[in-house]
Amino acid sequence: MADKTIKKDQVKTMLNKIAQSNQLIAPIQVDGITLFKPVQSGEGVVLDYQNALVPPKDYFFPQSEKMFSYDITDPSWAIKLAEGVPNRVLFGARPCDVKSILLLDKVFDAEFRDDFYLDKRNKTTVVAISCNECRHTCFCGAFGISPGEAEGADVLLTDLGDKYLVEALTDKGVSLLANFSDLLTDDDGSGKAAKEKAVAPAKDKQMKIDMEGVKAKLDNMFDHPMWATESMRCIGCGTCTFVCPTCHCFDIVDFNNQSSVGYRYRCADSCQFANFTRAAGGHQPRPSKKERTRQRFMHKLRYFVDRYGDFGCVGCGRCLEKCPVNLDIAQIINKVKEVG
Amino acid sequence: MCECKTREVASPLLPHIATVNKIIQENENIRSYQVTFDEPGILENFGNLPGNCGMLSILGVGEGMISITSSPTRKGMLEFSIAKVGRLTTAISELNEGDKIAIRGPYGNNFPFEMMKGKNLLIIAGGIGLAPVRSLIDYALDNRDDYGRVDIFYGARTYDLLTFKYDIFDRWPKIKDTHVHITLDAPDPKWDGRIGFITQDWVEESCSAENTIPVTCGPPVMINIMLKLFKKMGFKDEDIITTLEMNMRCGVGKCGRCNIGDRYICVDGPVFNLAQIQKLPPEY
Numbered sequence: 001m002a003d004k005t006i007k008k009d010q011v012k013t014m015l016n017k018i019a020q021s022n023q024l025i026a027p028i029q030v031d032g033i034t035l036f037k038p039v040q041s042g043e044g045v046v047l048d049y050q051n052a053l054v055p056p057k058d059y060f061f062p063q064s065e066k067m068f069s070y071d072i073t074d075p076s077w078a079i080k081l082a083e084g085v086p087n088r089v090l091f092g093a094r095p096c097d098v099k100s101i102l103l104l105d106k107v108f109d110a111e112f113r114d115d116f117y118l119d120k121r122n123k124t125t126v127v128a129i130s131c132n133e134c135r136h137t138c139f140c141g142a143f144g145i146s147p148g149e150a151e152g153a154d155v156l157l158t159d160l161g162d163k164y165l166v167e168a169l170t171d172k173g174v175s176l177l178a179n180f181s182d183l184l185t186d187d188d189g190s191g192k193a194a195k196e197k198a199v200a201p202a203k204d205k206q207m208k209i210d211m212e213g214v215k216a217k218l219d220n221m222f223d224h225p226m227w228a229t230e231s232m233r234c235i236g237c238g239t240c241t242f243v244c245p246t247c248h249c250f251d252i253v254d255f256n257n258q259s260s261v262g263y264r265y266r267c268a269d270s271c272q273f274a275n276f277t278r279a280a281g282g283h284q285p286r287p288s289k290k291e292r293t294r295q296r297f298m299h300k301l302r303y304f305v306d307r308y309g310d311f312g313c314v315g316c317g318r319c320l321e322k323c324p325v326n327l328d329i330a331q332i333i334n335k336v337k338e339v340g
Numbered sequence: 341m342c343e344c345k346t347r348e349v350a351s352p353l354l355p356h357i358a359t360v361n362k363i364i365q366e367n368e369n370i371r372s373y374q375v376t377f378d379e380p381g382i383l384e385n386f387g388n389l390p391g392n393c394g395m396l397s398i399l400g401v402g403e404g405m406i407s408i409t410s411s412p413t414r415k416g417m418l419e420f421s422i423a424k425v426g427r428l429t430t431a432i433s434e435l436n437e438g439d440k441i442a443i444r445g446p447y448g449n450n451f452p453f454e455m456m457k458g459k460n461l462l463i464i465a466g467g468i469g470l471a472p473v474r475s476l477i478d479y480a481l482d483n484r485d486d487y488g489r490v491d492i493f494y495g496a497r498t499y500d501l502l503t504f505k506y507d508i509f510d511r512w513p514k515i516k517d518t519h520v521h522i523t524l525d526a527p528d529p530k531w532d533g534r535i536g537f538i539t540q541d542w543v544e545e546s547c548s549a550e551n552t553i554p555v556t557c558g559p560p561v562m563i564n565i566m567l568k569l570f571k572k573m574g575f576k577d578e579d580i581i582t583t584l585e586m587n588m589r590c591g592v593g594k595c596g597r598c599n600i601g602d603r604y605i606c607v608d609g610p611v612f613n614l615a616q617i618q619k620l621p622p623e624y
Contacts, residue, residue: 078357115352222622
């Protein structure tokens with residue numbers, strides 16, 4: 001499909017239309033914080049935000065999610081699967097967060113396909129938005145991500161001043177745009193060049209991190225003393241894993257609330273917590289902060305590459321911005337390159 | 341099982357409901373549970389191989405990964421031997437015959453029973469570590485002519501802590517070319533057999549590295565000693581088989597806690613050979 005444009009004052013109408021037949025999830029301001037939330041209309045949706053406090057990962061892999069319910073007094077122990085989600089449009093995701101969904105696909109859409117994830121993934125159309133600016137913590141370029149591209153999204157919007165360039169990237173995207181074709185104008189051919197110009201600041205100003213040789217170096221750094229030194233200031237709060245768009249670790253818990261009827265849910269868990277790997281009987285392969293800090297960086301930068309062929313980081317910068325003690329993955333990458 | 345039709349495929353995280361048909365008290369702390377699935381066809385198609393695990397749960401308590409101790413050659417049930425250790429296994433230890441248990445699986449890889457064909461088996465187990473290798477032992481003994489001599493060395497701290505007494509004393513020693521060697525860590529009034537740890541001299545009285553595959557399973561400290569013992573006996577790293585254990589939650593390679601390096605024990609393990617283990621970071 002040829003590229004289109006939409007006038008900025010038409011975006012709200014477009015969102016209203018989307019919300020009529022889909023659950024619309026879009027960035028809004030909540031108490032001064034940008035978050036992806038389900039909204040009833042285009043009212044209040046912000047598209048000039050830099051990045052949301054937490055990634056939209058929650059709409060594919062929720063922070064906590066009911067899997068099924070049961071009644072332990074039922075002699076047959078019949079279990080009832082939780083319901084799926086309605087058709088959704090995730091609107092306004094940044095290219096780094098879109099890439100993170102492709103990385104989550106490698107985990108959940110693999111052997112033992114995870115239906116709880118796939119149900120949401122298959123029913124969600126992703127509308128991404130290019131970055132005209134970047135935060136001081138952004139380094140998506142390190143992982144081959146461009147502020148003006150969004151592989152994995154169905155539609156990509158780019159802010160061109162008084163209008164957005166609208167690119168349909170998939171058939172799903174074409175179908176979505178067909179619902180409001182009256183709001184779209186054919187691009188006059190200048191769109192792509194204007195996009196390059198628009199995203200240039202985000203490309204140029206972001207942190208430049210070169211990943212060349214990092215994985216090979218880490219292959220021989222399991223016993224390196226830097227893990228002990230770097231982990232000393234970690235307070236084990238798990239914020240890095242909470243805000244990370246690619247972290248996928250979870251726990252499975254039964255909740256009865258002192259009743260016979262309960263449910264089994266799964267919820268995000270963190271490799272930074274000691275209980276994560278502690279087994280009944282006391283077996284604990286990661287007994288201190290050193291092992292847990294090493295696990296987080298090794299998982300993103302070495303193990304994920306070995307297992308899935310890609311880095312488990314998208315350079316969104318959330319963990320290094322939010323870490324209370326400045327345990328900074330960009331600094332760690334640079335340190336790995338420096339140390340002997 | 342599932343009443344909701346809004347989804348395309350059943351999630352691998354949904355268990356099947358099963359009934360505990362028989363409970364065998366192995367010792368003060370360990371019981372074996374023979375179970376069958378309530379829904380017809382599940383057991384027949386379960387497809388477990390020797391060494392696989394099952395994710396067992398009591399609804400309202402939680403889930404845990406337990407090795408399947410029965411061989412697939414033993415039809416009509418699955419058997420699990422479980423020590424009372426934590427919250428879930430305590431709840432399981434309170435089950436009665438006829439009670440329900442939820443199971444999903446089978447998970448993990450299996451002992452290389454095809455590669456072992458035509459070879460002698462040297463199996464060294466400690467304590468509850470006999471449970472996982474028992475599936476292999478029974479598989480080999482139920483296909484007796486496919487395998488050579490089978491030597492089982494089994495150690496426990498006390499007489500009472502020996503599990504599967506009916507197998508080690510009554511059943512296995514009566515099978516052709518099968519030799520069970522038992523030792524206790526310390527003298528015990530109920531025991532007039534061998535006392536002491538499993539040593540190379542003792543093992544070499546019955547076995548050599550010639551045409552033999554060694555397997556060990558037990559507490560980590562014992563596994564480490566046995567891996568060294570196998571090396572000294574002249575076995576190749578690729579032939580030395582053991583199992584690794586980590587805390588697991590999902591069993592399907594997604595929840596992220598049972599990794600050693602880039603390998604997930606729940607899908608890539610629990611069975612590894614020494615050459616594979618030497619490539620992993622030493623974090624287990």
